[in-house]
Amino acid sequence: MTPGSTNGHEAPDPLARMHEQLRDSLGPRYELTAGGAARCSPRSERELLLVLKLVRDHGGKLGRHGPSGTPPVVVSRRALQLIGPWEPQSATVTAEAGALLSEIDRGALAQQLTVGPLTPRALQLELGDFLEGPYGGLRSVPGGRLEPLSVGLTAVMPDGLHAVSRAAPRHATGPGLNAFFLGAGGRMGVLLRAQLRLGARPIATRTTTFSIPSPAGLVAAVRRALLEGACVERLRVERRDGRVMAEVRFGGSQSQIDRDLATLGTHILGQGGRVAGHRLRRPEPPPAEPPPPEREARWEAVAKALEGGGSAALYRLSVDGAVAEGEVEGRDLSAEGPWSHPALEAIAAAVDPSASLGGPP
């Protein structure tokens, strides 16, 4: 029995019709789940567009995180996993939303390019989930900044039309419309594919351990080095004998690594630190499956955790903060949280008045 279906004497429930049509159109790729919700796995962009149309036309709601009112239709884009074309001159690649970032990165290897450095958990995500989800599609770039991995996007808007943003490194053509999709949980548009900015694949890595008198000194040194242009792939930190031990992994060309090491080293020396020359006491754990939870944290939270004797592995470093594995307070990146500003809800309501894409969380 399809939820909401009626006998022949009453007008059929639109949601019941939606479910019937979804089942008819997708066959085994449609599955009814508990609470009247449904899960769809369209195998092509065309099927995905059909799902969105049926949901919209019948007053349904797309969703990910359980019903509020109308039971949601949860859509998997995993079958949309085409990667390419590669554009080696611009160091970009176009990939569909269901492609795993780890798969894209493997493909980039042949071009001597990389999507990284990304956090361990991010690397396991589908592209669409990385861009739309709590990571917001962000990665760190030289200068201590964060920047979207995508340089151009194609998405389906709530009205079913396509939004295609022109690939350009920057623009001055009004508000950044990609922001309707990045970090928005698919609630103002559903991503189909993106053109990604890649970087030169590191040809070497180096890990150096520093000892610094205080957490505040570490944070000050790292911030200064990032502003100067140093790139850090990963920073593992812990307290030992009253000092902070910081194991830094650099990647790039040999000259790049030398420059970054010298820059960070100078600032760590300036904070009374020194090269410790040995690894952290805790051996590097084997890669976990799945990787441990990650949180987006400010540097103040990192310093506080270290003051309390905590330890952490830090990725996606910027002047404002980092993504942390370990005992650091911050925003949980495994779940979509309520949006940080009420104006965003008003914007979502204006863009998708019927909330067919789920409405704000």
Add this chain to the structure above:
Amino acid sequence: MTAPAPLSASSLPPLSALAQAAAAELSELLPGRVSTADEDRISYARDMWPKAILWIRQGRIPPPPDLVVWPGSEEEVQKVIQLARAHKLPVIPFGAGSGVCGGVCAVRGGISLDLKRLERVEAVDGERFTVDAGAGVVGEPLERRLNAQGYTLGHFPSSIYMSTLGGWLAARSAGQLSTRYGKIEDMVVSLRAVTGRGEIVQTPERPCSGPDLAELLLGSEGTLCTFTRARLRVHPRPQHQAFRAFRFRSVEAGVEAIRRVLRDGLRPAAVRLYDPFDTALVARKKPHAPEDVVPPSERGILRGDLLPLLTRAVASRALGNARLFNRAADLFRRCLLVLMFEGEARRSLQEEGFARELCAAAGGADLGEEPARRWYATRYDVSYRMSPVVDGGMVADTFEVAATWDRVMEVYERVRAATAPLAFVMCHFSHAYVEGCSLYFSFAVASQGGDRALETRYDDLWKAALAAALAAGATISHHHGVGLLKSRALAEQLGDARRMLQGLKRALDPDGIMNPGKLLP
């Protein structure tokens, strides 16, 4: 060329009853800071859009506001917008008027909201490397105040003496050292603004959830909100600067050198490649030492060197045959590349050294430091006095686009080809990124048929330039914005995605009072 026609206040549209009522109410709210005087309405009717300057020469006043107000606080800005909303009267935020796309023309009258009184700059937070500054602060005093504390914003648009922070945010401004420090949107930590609903909005700092609200406000050119304040990233003042210039045999070779420098992880502060005629023109100052060129700032070329030369020697009659002129320019081949690195001494010297190797490998001839130092010394060599140019029967304008590297040469060729019959055109490449760069075209337009014919030709030029850029896959602006000038082209660039922009407008400015007619037609 006819003499400039006098401006007559009698040609100003009279104040509507609605505007008069609003002026009376605002005068109570902001005593002494509301004006309906003719000279103020005329002054605030335009920015530095060349077409508006042409109109002025013709004695035509660009669409003026009904009144001008000077609020002194965010609360006063909010009250003005709330009052405007109650009266359904347009509000046109106004910084320092340096825009070049007609973004402040009051196409439906209304209130010109001058924000220069919001100029307070707080002390730098030296731990987080941020500064809080009011939207009305002019660029150069802001930088000077930061320098006094040992910091820099790193934002150096050529308009730095006559543009405000709010204007930078509204139009997604870029400075000459953007390759290192980023564009203004890269420097924003958080923003404060008053929306068309009359509500104060503060964008959240990271970590935060949901879409990036700041990204949805930046570049809105006053059509959604007016910025009142921003928290910006600052950097320690650089210890050292390293300069280098190179000569390349072709544009392609120079572009490839820039691409390799960026791909290799180097981060010059300034990158500027001048196309052949641009290079040759500025080299004329030293005819006996062709390597010793003087690279100008972008407008310095046009208004400082090119236009006086052309005005005297060639005159608008000859420039009327732009195609011929552009063919002559094709005789030149060599291109000048200017690089500047800054920051910590050891790092900037190392990076400059690696860049030298990469440029040599790409076929660049090392010209030493001097051409780059000269560019730096004259980087604000900008004259805003367009009137003498227009008096000479010409209009000069600039068009800055951006594209990924695989499209850069096509954009260059197609825009040149499309505009060559209509204007003298040259270009430089700057604001480089790993995946692409900005192309900055400079045009000189002339016509033998008088002011109206010149205006027609100017319009034709822009239609051709925008169509060519769009066809080649570029975005139609990298840092000047859209305004009135490019609004139709923006609709074309966005396609169906303009519905998202319209949704944003409905959400933040439901009555459509904020700077009507801009961004989207």
